Amino acid sequence: xxxxxxxxxxxxxxxxxxxxxxxxxxxxxxxxxxxxxxxxxxxxxxxxxxxxxxxxxxxxxxxxxxxxxxxxxxxxxxxxxxxxxxxxxxxxxxxxxxxxxxxxxxxxxxxxxxxxxxxxxxxxxxxxxxxxxxxxxxxxxxxxxxxxxxxxxxxxxxxxxxxxxxxxxxxxxxxxxxxxxxxxxxxxxxx
Numbered sequence: 776x777x778x779x780x781x782x783x784x785x786x787x788x789x790x791x792x793x794x795x796x797x798x799x800x801x802x803x804x805x806x807x808x809x810x811x812x813x814x815x816x817x818x819x820x821x822x823x824x825x826x827x828x829x830x831x832x833x834x835x836x837x838x839x840x841x842x843x844x845x846x847x848x849x850x851x852x853x854x855x856x857x858x859x860x861x862x863x864x865x866x867x868x869x870x871x872x873x874x875x876x877x878x879x880x881x882x883x884x885x886x887x888x889x890x891x892x893x894x895x896x897x898x899x900x901x902x903x904x905x906x907x908x909x910x911x912x913x914x915x916x917x918x919x920x921x922x923x924x925x926x927x928x929x930x931x932x933x934x935x936x937x938x939x940x941x942x943x944x945x946x947x948x949x950x951x952x953x954x955x956x957x958x959x960x961x962x963x964x965x966x
Contacts, residue, residue: 830962831858866915
């Protein structure tokens with residue numbers, strides 16, 4: 776007998792609600808419980824990556840040029856900078872955290888990403904360069920996510936400079952939420 780597990784790709788609203796619950800729990804010190812499975816979260820990450828790619832492909836040309844500062848006087852990233860940042864975060868933060876949390880004792884060797892004030896602004900990539908960067912990195916993420924055991928041990932945790940104490944499920948959640956947030960940021964550039 777074959778037992779099939781139903782994979783649910785979370786809607787943007789569901790992902791936002793789960794993310795808000797995670798961040799609220801981090802602030803209050805309460806336990807965070809997530810009903811989404813590892814398979815659901817992995818599928819959601821890849822869905823959001825495709826959505827991000829679609830948004831980059833269809834963004835206004837002006838989205839790739841210099842942007843006016845926001846109401847707070849802060850620099851606003853271009854669509855190309857957002858895409859480059861997503862890829863940098865995949866390789867520099869999410870993949871190392873996922874690997875560390877799947878490796879016995881690996882969480883002790885996890886290297887923190889740079890503090891926000893030390894992270895240089897990503898380069899302002901053209902549409903073609905941004906798409907190439909996304910297309911080049913997505914198969915690596917797919918392979919890693921396919922290798923995450925669906926019944927992975929969620930006991931190991933690591934301390935993350937931005938997100939506090941996280942386990943594997945929280946790391947997958949934050950990755951999907953991060954992809955979704957930057958896709959929305961690029962969409963706002965095109966309005």
